[in-house]
Amino acid sequence: MEGSRAGRVGVTLPAPDVPASEGVPAALLRRELRLPELSQLDVVRHFTRLSQLNWSIDTHMYPLGSCTMKLNPKVNDAIAAMPGFAEVHPMQPAEDVQGALAVMYGLQCDLAEITGMAEASLAPLAGAQGELAGVLVIKAYLESIGEKRTTILVPDSAHGTNPATASMAGYDVVAVKPQPDGDMDLDALRAALEEHGPTVAALMITLPSTLGLFDRNIVRIAEMVHAHGAQMYGDGANLNAMLGQVKPGDLGFDVMHINLHKTFSQPHGGGGPGAGPIVVKEHLAPFLPSPHVIALTPRPSRPQGERGSTDGGAGAEQYELVDPPRSIGRLGAFQGNFGVVLRAHAYIRSLGAHGLRAISEAAVLNANYIQARLRGAYDLGHDRTCMHEVLFSGRRQKAQGAKTLDIAKRMIDYGYHPPTIYFPLVVDEALMIEPTESETKETLDAFCEAMLQIAHEAETQPELLREAPHTAPIRRLDEATAARQPILRW
Amino acid sequence: MTTEAAAAHERATLTDTHPYIPLTDDDRAAMLAAIGAASTDALFDDIPARYRHPELRLADPLSELELLDEMRALGAKNRTAGDYACFLGAGAYRHFRPSLVDPLVMRGEFLTSYTPYQPEVSQGTLQTIFEFQSLVCELTGMDVANAGMYDGASALAEACLMACAVTGRRRIAISERVHPNWLAVVQGYAHGRDIAVDVQPHSEFALTDEHACLAVAQPDFFGRVSLDAASWGEAAHAAGALYVVAAEPISLGVYRPPSEYGADIVVAEGQSLGVPLSFGGPYVGLFACRDQYIRQMPGRIVGQTKDIDGRTGYVLTLQTREQHIRRERATSNICTSEQLIALSTVIYLAALGPRGLRRVAELCYEKAHYAADRIDALAGYSVERDEPFFHEFVVRTPKPPAEINRALLARGIIGGLDVSDLLHNRMLVCVTEMNSRSEIDALVEALGAGRE
Numbered sequence: 001m002e003g004s005r006a007g008r009v010g011v012t013l014p015a016p017d018v019p020a021s022e023g024v025p026a027a028l029l030r031r032e033l034r035l036p037e038l039s040q041l042d043v044v045r046h047f048t049r050l051s052q053l054n055w056s057i058d059t060h061m062y063p064l065g066s067c068t069m070k071l072n073p074k075v076n077d078a079i080a081a082m083p084g085f086a087e088v089h090p091m092q093p094a095e096d097v098q099g100a101l102a103v104m105y106g107l108q109c110d111l112a113e114i115t116g117m118a119e120a121s122l123a124p125l126a127g128a129q130g131e132l133a134g135v136l137v138i139k140a141y142l143e144s145i146g147e148k149r150t151t152i153l154v155p156d157s158a159h160g161t162n163p164a165t166a167s168m169a170g171y172d173v174v175a176v177k178p179q180p181d182g183d184m185d186l187d188a189l190r191a192a193l194e195e196h197g198p199t200v201a202a203l204m205i206t207l208p209s210t211l212g213l214f215d216r217n218i219v220r221i222a223e224m225v226h227a228h229g230a231q232m233y234g235d236g237a238n239l240n241a242m243l244g245q246v247k248p249g250d251l252g253f254d255v256m257h258i259n260l261h262k263t264f265s266q267p268h269g270g271g272g273p274g275a276g277p278i279v280v281k282e283h284l285a286p287f288l289p290s291p292h293v294i295a296l297t298p299r300p301s302r303p304q305g306e307r308g309s310t311d312g313g314a315g316a317e318q319y320e321l322v323d324p325p326r327s328i329g330r331l332g333a334f335q336g337n338f339g340v341v342l343r344a345h346a347y348i349r350s351l352g353a354h355g356l357r358a359i360s361e362a363a364v365l366n367a368n369y370i371q372a373r374l375r376g377a378y379d380l381g382h383d384r385t386c387m388h389e390v391l392f393s394g395r396r397q398k399a400q401g402a403k404t405l406d407i408a409k410r411m412i413d414y415g416y417h418p419p420t421i422y423f424p425l426v427v428d429e430a431l432m433i434e435p436t437e438s439e440t441k442e443t444l445d446a447f448c449e450a451m452l453q454i455a456h457e458a459e460t461q462p463e464l465l466r467e468a469p470h471t472a473p474i475r476r477l478d479e480a481t482a483a484r485q486p487i488l489r490w
Numbered sequence: 491m492t493t494e495a496a497a498a499h500e501r502a503t504l505t506d507t508h509p510y511i512p513l514t515d516d517d518r519a520a521m522l523a524a525i526g527a528a529s530t531d532a533l534f535d536d537i538p539a540r541y542r543h544p545e546l547r548l549a550d551p552l553s554e555l556e557l558l559d560e561m562r563a564l565g566a567k568n569r570t571a572g573d574y575a576c577f578l579g580a581g582a583y584r585h586f587r588p589s590l591v592d593p594l595v596m597r598g599e600f601l602t603s604y605t606p607y608q609p610e611v612s613q614g615t616l617q618t619i620f621e622f623q624s625l626v627c628e629l630t631g632m633d634v635a636n637a638g639m640y641d642g643a644s645a646l647a648e649a650c651l652m653a654c655a656v657t658g659r660r661r662i663a664i665s666e667r668v669h670p671n672w673l674a675v676v677q678g679y680a681h682g683r684d685i686a687v688d689v690q691p692h693s694e695f696a697l698t699d700e701h702a703c704l705a706v707a708q709p710d711f712f713g714r715v716s717l718d719a720a721s722w723g724e725a726a727h728a729a730g731a732l733y734v735v736a737a738e739p740i741s742l743g744v745y746r747p748p749s750e751y752g753a754d755i756v757v758a759e760g761q762s763l764g765v766p767l768s769f770g771g772p773y774v775g776l777f778a779c780r781d782q783y784i785r786q787m788p789g790r791i792v793g794q795t796k797d798i799d800g801r802t803g804y805v806l807t808l809q810t811r812e813q814h815i816r817r818e819r820a821t822s823n824i825c826t827s828e829q830l831i832a833l834s835t836v837i838y839l840a841a842l843g844p845r846g847l848r849r850v851a852e853l854c855y856e857k858a859h860y861a862a863d864r865i866d867a868l869a870g871y872s873v874e875r876d877e878p879f880f881h882e883f884v885v886r887t888p889k890p891p892a893e894i895n896r897a898l899l900a901r902g903i904i905g906g907l908d909v910s911d912l913l914h915n916r917m918l919v920c921v922t923e924m925n926s927r928s929e930i931d932a933l934v935e936a937l938g939a940g941r942e
Binding site: 001110114170 | 538801
């Protein structure tokens with residue numbers, strides 16, 4: 001680390017206040033420890049300077065498709081830092097951690113309510129681990145009814161984690177193609193189901209799809225999958241578009257994972273931590289991961305059928321951590337990413353049913369507004385109403401001499417984080433824009449103006465795009481050499 | 491839903507304002523006109539009508555002030571390691587967190603940035619990952635490290651799966667003295683891939699040419715640091731298996747690194763390096779291995795390179811191992827590096843330096859041994875010390891530890907972990923630099939008083 005000089009320290013520590021022991025046995029003793037030696041100001045300046053090389057939601061619009069880069073409310077961070085939560089040890093007995101368990105129970109209930117499912121588990125530590133948990137739950141359920149199935153169907157347009165997860169859970173992956181309007185090709189699905197028939201364990205599907213579209217055949221798809229004795233797995237990456245509009249459970253999904261770092265505002269932190277709770281229908285609940293929070297005493301004041309955390313979990317119930325009867329087991333050392341759970345709980349408490357519905361409305365309105373403003377300048381992936389994200393193709397600009405990568409890099413010069421590019425794989429030169437509900441119309445307009453200007457530049461001076469960015473702290477990096485001759489540490 | 495109800499629903503939601511949703515009614519009208527849609531509701535027409543507008547039974551929303559009050563009240567229902575003297579460890583450790591860690595980690599530019607797929611605007615995150623990898627290598631003595639895993643337990647599970655991929659074998663040998671929760675995670679991951687797990691008695695490892703690895707913890711779940719770790723590695727290698735070691739990072743301030751006793755893959759829970767307990771997460775798993783296995787390693791990796799002007803910079807690299815490129819043939823489905831937590835550990839280690847980390851480890855060691863000596867001298871109690879230990883040790887108690895812990899709590903002390911399910915009437919006690927001598931003396935006194 002730059003500035004390191006032998007003898008400098010960044011923090012003081014106390015001297016021992018107990019008599020000296022014989023010390024660590026010589027055979028176990030460490031001989032050398034090479035860590036940076038920095039003054040306190042060195043440390044503060046180093047990390048402050050590095051932070052300033054980053055873009056973030058706090059500094060820039062981040063229209064990153066499939067990532068839901070929305071406002072990360074500061075109050076949620078303040079709550080996660082409260083000593084009443086931050087200083088709770090994960091191995092304390094349940095009676096000593098009732099406040100923490102109340103928060104977890106409340107979020108379990110709220111997530112099940114929002115998605116129309118029976119139960120939720122907060123154990124998965126990330127979206128991809130939620131996927132793994134969900135698929136293992138399906139596997140355990142099918143085994144419990146004496147079915148050994150070996151295949152999972154995954155659309156071509158899926159996130160890479162879907163096939164990787166299916167494979168981690170020991171399944172073979174069969175891809176299913178979409179039809180030109182973006183919905184799943186029912187004939188292809190029927191053919192896949194018929195070909196692999198009794199071996200199909202599940203269809204893993206994202207709704208709205210990774211093309212930013214609500215699949216109009218979703219109910220029919222669920223019926224077909226169920227008719228073959230398979231389960232419907234929902235990738236909840238795009239749940240932001242459905243909040244309060246429709247419940248995936250009503251549409252036929254059996255299990256779904258939710259990314260708290262997308263829909264429920266957990267900051268992305270430059271790549272984690274997130275959390276990937278799963279929600280399931282009744283028949284899958286016995287197989288949920290361990291541990292699971294239950295309320296030992298029912299809530300007497302609650303109307304029949306009431307399930308949401310109407311008192312924010314502050315009621316007089318007693319909570320306990322239990323292992324579901326036929327649990328797939330543990331996913332991590334403790335009970336999930338509690339700090340992330342806290343933030344999601346606080347977010348839902350801040351918005352209520354009304355607010356969550358307003359989120360999906362604004363997110364979808366914003367994406368369609370961008371689609372309307374840019375459709376003349378960029379080709380659309382699919383010309384129909386989009387949900388919370390809009391998929392363009394840079395194929396016109398590519399023909400003019402500027403690839404989608406060049407468009408993305410040029411956006412940096414205009415002060416906008418590049419969108420998701422070259423994903424989904426099924427659309428040529430894909431450029432996926434998700435504005436989220438957090439941006440003002442003024443920001444959306446300025447963004448659209450920049451995109452129109454870039455389209456004009458692609459037509460008139462494509463080299464400007466090819467050499468972009470021109471204003472970032474660093475220019476395009478040599479990724480080929482980085483992979484060929486890796487330098488991975490000091 | 492009827493048209494009238496839909497209209498009422500639309501009015502109700504569109505006229506509200508909320509700090510998280512800035513569109514005004516005028517904005518919405520202008521945007522709908524640009525789109526050519528009659529209403530926002532019409533944008534959702536692809537959803538089958540009979541499933542639209544479901545009832546959402548959630549509590550009424552709170553203002554920020556009310557929310558803070560409610561959450562503070564809930565937090566007050568927890569007994570915390572801050573309000574009590576805490577002697578609980580068992581995989582999550584309370585250590586001093588220098589004041590500079592939080593303000594730096596919580597800078598919005600770190601906190602609210604995305605995975606650094608666009609290196610030109612993510613050099614801060616990328617360089618801190620490179621520093622994290624370097625520090626993990628220094629601590630463990632290994633050649634290469636990744637950007638971080640979910641936690642220590644899942645890192646161990648991934649290490650075992652990686653050993654299967656490297657050796658082409660489908661059987662894991664693991665010590666019974668690995669943290670029971672970690673063991674459960676390994677079993678869950680292995681079951682998914684139909685890989686067998688042999689939990690083997692400590693120090694009597696029986697390896698065959700079917701085993702992909704031997705996995706051990708050092709210190710083990712009971713806090714013991716074995717002198718035999720090198721011979722276990724030799725046994726693993728003799729069977730053609732990899733040697734996987736789960737280490738504890740603070741202990742590496744004074745103990746020799748696993749590379750010196752033959753480890754091929756080293757994992758650890760990073761929480762003790764400046765990360766709050768936070769009821770078990772978010773934490774970060776450390777993952778390091780020998781050079782030759784790098785292409786089987788799971789997780790993100792950052793490499794140093796140059797930009798077109800010759801300036802040094804950092805990029806995500808070796809991505810062909812990862813799920814977004816390799817899909818079902820990826821080394822893992824992992825899609826995070828717990829980056830913000832990894833960053834906390836980098837800042838922590840940068841602030842402490844070699845002398846600070848050694849001091850923390852020594853304080854833990856000395857205080858734990860002082861506590862063990864005093865407890866061992868108490869009538870009715872004894873400390874198991876047939877093997878060296880670091881900062882946790884097993885106490886044999888005169889009556890069930892749960893009863894003793896209740897009595898301790900009444901005196902303002904969170905006692906050790908009740909491990910009676912594994913060993914009859916035993917308690918696992920942890921002492922760190924956070925426990926003053928007077929706290930330790932109070933624990934000893936309370937244990938003595940709670941004997942009868």
